[in-house]
Amino acid sequence: MLQRVRENIRVAVIHGPGSKIHPVWFDWRRQKHTIKEVTYHWRNMLGNAMLLHYSVTDGTALYELIYDASRQIWTLESVDAD
Amino acid sequence: MNSNRIIMHIDMNAFFASVEQQNNPALRGKPIAVIGSAKRTIITTSSYEARAYGVKTGMTVWEAKQKCPDIILVVGDNRKYTCTSAQIMKMMLQFTPLVEVFSIDEAFLDVSGSIGVFTSAERIAYLLKAQIKHHFGIHCSIGIAPNKLLAKLASDMKKPDGLTIIRPEEASRVLERMPAKDLCGIGARTARQLALYGIKTCGELGRFPVGILRKRFGIIGERLHLMGRGIDDSPVIPIEDADEVKSVGHSMTLERDIEERQEILKFLLQLSEMVGRRARRYNVYGKTITLSIRYADFDTWTGRQETLPCHINSSEDIYRAAVDILDTLTLMQPIRLLGVRLSNLRYESNQLPLFEQERKKMLLIDAMDKVNDRYGDFSVTFGSLLDNEKAKDKGSHVISPAWRPDGIRNVDVK
Numbered sequence: 001m002l003q004r005v006r007e008n009i010r011v012a013v014i015h016g017p018g019s020k021i022h023p024v025w026f027d028w029r030r031q032k033h034t035i036k037e038v039t040y041h042w043r044n045m046l047g048n049a050m051l052l053h054y055s056v057t058d059g060t061a062l063y064e065l066i067y068d069a070s071r072q073i074w075t076l077e078s079v080d081a082d
Numbered sequence: 083m084n085s086n087r088i089i090m091h092i093d094m095n096a097f098f099a100s101v102e103q104q105n106n107p108a109l110r111g112k113p114i115a116v117i118g119s120a121k122r123t124i125i126t127t128s129s130y131e132a133r134a135y136g137v138k139t140g141m142t143v144w145e146a147k148q149k150c151p152d153i154i155l156v157v158g159d160n161r162k163y164t165c166t167s168a169q170i171m172k173m174m175l176q177f178t179p180l181v182e183v184f185s186i187d188e189a190f191l192d193v194s195g196s197i198g199v200f201t202s203a204e205r206i207a208y209l210l211k212a213q214i215k216h217h218f219g220i221h222c223s224i225g226i227a228p229n230k231l232l233a234k235l236a237s238d239m240k241k242p243d244g245l246t247i248i249r250p251e252e253a254s255r256v257l258e259r260m261p262a263k264d265l266c267g268i269g270a271r272t273a274r275q276l277a278l279y280g281i282k283t284c285g286e287l288g289r290f291p292v293g294i295l296r297k298r299f300g301i302i303g304e305r306l307h308l309m310g311r312g313i314d315d316s317p318v319i320p321i322e323d324a325d326e327v328k329s330v331g332h333s334m335t336l337e338r339d340i341e342e343r344q345e346i347l348k349f350l351l352q353l354s355e356m357v358g359r360r361a362r363r364y365n366v367y368g369k370t371i372t373l374s375i376r377y378a379d380f381d382t383w384t385g386r387q388e389t390l391p392c393h394i395n396s397s398e399d400i401y402r403a404a405v406d407i408l409d410t411l412t413l414m415q416p417i418r419l420l421g422v423r424l425s426n427l428r429y430e431s432n433q434l435p436l437f438e439q440e441r442k443k444m445l446l447i448d449a450m451d452k453v454n455d456r457y458g459d460f461s462v463t464f465g466s467l468l469d470n471e472k473a474k475d476k477g478s479h480v481i482s483p484a485w486r487p488d489g490i491r492n493v494d495v496k
Contacts, residue, residue: 045494062107
């Protein structure tokens with residue numbers, strides 16, 4: 001069931017090589033979620049802002065994380081869990 | 083037939099559904115269908131697992147569930163697809179500059195000049211397939227042939243994950259028993275008309291007297307004759323060489339049928355703003371406005387156009403012209419779909435108007451556009467468009483067949 005969250009969250013990320021960004025874990029509701037797999041990533045522009053989307057799984061649910069590259073903010077957009 | 087050309091057609095298999103299955107591992111290997119976010123949605127595409135049950139594009143959700151009760155419905159995310167498509171099209175440019183984007187999930191490549199570097203067209207196809215699979219986890223079917231017509235036919239012959247080559251000397255043998263309706267450009271209606279003459283296969287079409295075809299189908303008759311023989315000299319046209327667009331338009335299927343004038347006007351204003359924004363972004367002015375209305379019964383359709391004395395591109399002017407057209411119509415039923423189109427185009431850069439009032443108006447539009455360029459469409463907009471829907475959700479929710487990764491045809495879909 002897809003649940004829209006839209007909350008700013010804390011994300012641990014590996015930058016590089018080059019412009020690559022690889023999210024490793026994130027905090028949400030006082031729980032640390034270790035990312036097992038980035039299943040898909042894409043990007044879009046909202047005005048001037050580049051939004052980088054990452055579909056990630058911690059093995060229990062699917063999460064969509066969005067990185068707003070201009071404001072340097074991570075958002076948990078949605079959670080898809082059984 | 084110019085048999086020296088080597089044309090490739092790439093077709094992403096069940097594109098939206100494959101992207102969703104890659105995005106969510108729980109969907110892999112399962113019958114899924116991608117649907118729109120609107121309440122009244124249809125099946126946009128389905129996975130091969132769902133197709134095995136008879137689920138087809140264009141079916142209602144109810145029909146799909148009748149065919150496959152366990153089908154998983156996924157609300158599509160157009161930005162995911164347009165981004166993926168644009169990246170795949172970019173990958174193709176590594177092999178040749180001659181890439182023609184045919185739709186969001188199809189492209190033609192002219193690789194005639196690339197063989198010296200990559201050894202063979204077959205190798206290019208395998209390299210491209212491998213790259214797409216590696217980066218996106220999805221499959222494509224590729225057809226290789228001496229022209230676009232046969233390349234498209236070839237890519238359709240093996241799905242998913244196919245590679246089919248039609249060599250020039252094989253074309254007539256392949257076409258002999260191939261149903262004419264399988265050729266790109268021969269729709270169900272033309273196929274029915276051809277069947278009246280006893281033409282069912284490409285072989286029969288190619289042998290049929292061209293004079294009769296010309297008499298029945300006009301100028302298309304000649305083309306049909308050539309198609310039957312597998313002849314197609316049309317070039318692969320990269321986006322930068324494509325003809326200038328003839329119109330800029332948007333339409334939207336409404337969440338529910340509407341008949342109240344105020345409600346209709348609100349949607350017309352939103353559509354006019356979408357058309358105006360795109361026209362202004364590319365310095366396009368139009369003289370003809372078309373208002374399209376589809377009624378609740380699905381079948382009845384009204385499209386009326388009006389040519390103005392001068393070229394316009396401000397959302398307000400487009401809106402006023404659309405409302406003028408609306409006022410000439412007697413609405414027969416509640417409205418299901420509304421569309422606004424600007425055509426009769428002229429490309430030019432902005433000129434400062436002579437009169438103060440007009441100049442102020444232009445500066446206001448310019449200021450609004452600058453804010454929207456920076457923060458996203460509808461961040462600042464007309465007061466009457468303010469409602470519960472967030473600005474970022476307003477706009478185009480459907481990828482049009484004319485969508486392209488660059489230029490004026492690139493519509494930022496939600």
